[in-house]
Amino acid sequence: MEEISTLPEMKEKVGEARRKGHIIGLVPTMGCLHAGHMSLVDRARKECGLTVVSIFINPSQFGPNEDLASYPVRLDEDRARLRSSGVDVLFLPTRETIYPHGYRTYVEVEEITRHLCGKSRPGFFRGVATVVLKLFNIVKPDRAYFGEKDWQQLAVVESLVRDLNLDVTLVRLPIVRDPDGVAVSSRNLYLSPAERVSAAALSGALQSARKKILEGERSGEKIRQHMRELIQKQNGAEIDYISLCDPETFQDREELRGRTLIALAVKVGQARLIDNCLVDAS
Numbered sequence: 001m002e003e004i005s006t007l008p009e010m011k012e013k014v015g016e017a018r019r020k021g022h023i024i025g026l027v028p029t030m031g032c033l034h035a036g037h038m039s040l041v042d043r044a045r046k047e048c049g050l051t052v053v054s055i056f057i058n059p060s061q062f063g064p065n066e067d068l069a070s071y072p073v074r075l076d077e078d079r080a081r082l083r084s085s086g087v088d089v090l091f092l093p094t095r096e097t098i099y100p101h102g103y104r105t106y107v108e109v110e111e112i113t114r115h116l117c118g119k120s121r122p123g124f125f126r127g128v129a130t131v132v133l134k135l136f137n138i139v140k141p142d143r144a145y146f147g148e149k150d151w152q153q154l155a156v157v158e159s160l161v162r163d164l165n166l167d168v169t170l171v172r173l174p175i176v177r178d179p180d181g182v183a184v185s186s187r188n189l190y191l192s193p194a195e196r197v198s199a200a201a202l203s204g205a206l207q208s209a210r211k212k213i214l215e216g217e218r219s220g221e222k223i224r225q226h227m228r229e230l231i232q233k234q235n236g237a238e239i240d241y242i243s244l245c246d247p248e249t250f251q252d253r254e255e256l257r258g259r260t261l262i263a264l265a266v267k268v269g270q271a272r273l274i275d276n277c278l279v280d281a282s
């Protein structure tokens, strides 16, 4: 595996792969890789002649009181995992490479970013959209891989690609869960054993809500209340949002109908966890 941190080297590598007619795949990450990331990597490896994984903890997507300074870094472990899974290039740019002195251009996806995580984390999706566009411009991938745990992030990147006519195919992969149901996430490292039990209740609440909807419940508020009760019982769990909404516009649905996204964000100890599931309420 080649490790690249500068733009000219990346340009050279991508140019060479293009000349050879390879499909270029990008898996953008902030490192501290887990089974969710590795499912994206494995898929990229199957579909692409050159697989690039980027690790960049993007400062512009963290708010002033968020965990940028303490975001977990596991570079040696990440390198070993990527090497053994056959990744071609690890792109590891510095902050100055991505945001050089005097940097002043940001991308904003409107409307859908007013809901859920966009509402609780102002500026978050502006930072994500900006860095993803920059990574696309640098790596010029044919295909880019994202996980559905960050469902709203995926919708933001889909809008970015469609609205700015970017020539990249997005590949979305399902949430990977640990045996206790917890959606894998780098932030799970913050959880103590007791908090881990509370975290497991989040996927439990999603599944219970899904079951009620499939059994015929159509009141968004009743389902939300049911989930609130399940989660509030857990030690150290502080609900940010529970939403039953349209999976594309993220508008809340009071009367449930059609494809519905059940999404939540809950702070458990130091970790802000998000999770979701899709249900057909037709």
Ligand code: PAF
Binding pocket: 028, 029, 030, 056, 058, 061, 128, 131, 132, 150, 153
């Ligand atoms: O999902 C993430 O890890 C980040 O938001 C991403 C897409 C790598 C952009 O920094």
